[in-house]
Amino acid sequence: MPAAKQKRILLLYGGWRGHSPKRFADFALTKLLTEYDVTCSESLRALRRPYLDGFECLLPIWTFGKLSDKQQNALLEAVAGGLGYVGWHGNASSFLECRPHKFMLGGQFVGHPGGNHIKYPVRFLNNDPLVKGLKDVTVRSEQYYLLVDPAVKVLAASPMHGGDQRWLKGVTMPMAWKKKWGRGRVFYCALGHTVDVLDTPPVTTLLKRALAWACRNSSQKF
Template sequence: MTEQQKSALVVRGGWGGHVPVPASDRYAAALKEDGYAVTVSDTLDSYLDRELLAATDLIVQCWTMGQITGDQAVGLADAVRAGTGFAGWHGGIIDSFRSETRYQLMTGGQFVHHPREFTTYLVRPLPEHAEHPVLAGIEPFTVTTEQYYLHMDPAVEVLAVTDYEDDPDNPELAGVVMPVTWTRRWGAGRVFVTAIGHNLADLEVPEVDSMIKKGMAWATR
């Protein structure tokens, strides 16, 4: 690895319904194409390796549900606080480790519900953030997939939103303006999240793919 080359750690696992291996392979390949040295890990014990994390410019996580130990959560949060970037999509980053609130403080949002069926909804980039690197070239677009209802940290910088669609099981939620894509700072580190990405078809939507690639670049140390 040359001195200038960026390094990325891709951590994947958890619930198989979010296709963690093919989904993370997609973006590991994209990072390699952009010149990153990429390490892929199938264990959360990577978050205990402080030497590895200190040498890592970007962590991309695709790990839905599961359990993280307190030491693993602290190791990850400390690395990001020290400047390592953290990025991910959908349940792989905001439905991870449901009982670990220290992790949720860092990501800035937590999945709590989605309608039983896929929903077609409009994603609206916020005009006040039109110049943000993550939104470059992104106009409003529609997706047909799970629409996440989230509990959100008001301290994040929301870049794109959606109007929550009708949900027969929870009609009270209809019309709520819900964040879809956001960033935040965690100490010296940058965190990028998008709620879209249930399956590979979601990731192949050009606007989604663009936001994730640009989000990873933005979060990199």
């Protein structure tokens, strides 16, 4: 019996160097994508059709940047057509002038009160297959404050530390979610300011599950 064909993933990395895109791309290649046929690109010119239609999933490691109208339309149409989309951390601060990207992703970064080294718990919320059996984790990192689409299915959350903005203390903030965009499946995780946070076993497992779930024509239920 012939081996199953590997699913193709486009690993797109670049943008703001403060988020170390190359380091995270190396992490993805060695820890998340070993069972996939991976194409790497450091250029937003990869966001074009029909090129995107040749992949099952897009993994964009990209903060800030600007999309042309053509790139924006190609991306959103490809995802609506079934291309999976898995993003983390700075992806909620990508393409700030592109409101449709925020709509598709399901959220937007607006700040990380308390700075870069807040200690906080991340709790996995339900028995969704993406988080089932995962143990809650405590991380020391940026704690993102996000504006979140009420249509997402929240998979993990954290009580806000708040820092100097004390009125935010205790607010429950989504840390990971999944959603639909047309026929496409979209996943986002707010963790990932540094590689060590993503390299925490429960978080790595979550990302692996998310990639398998998001891929075009995945057999997994939504």
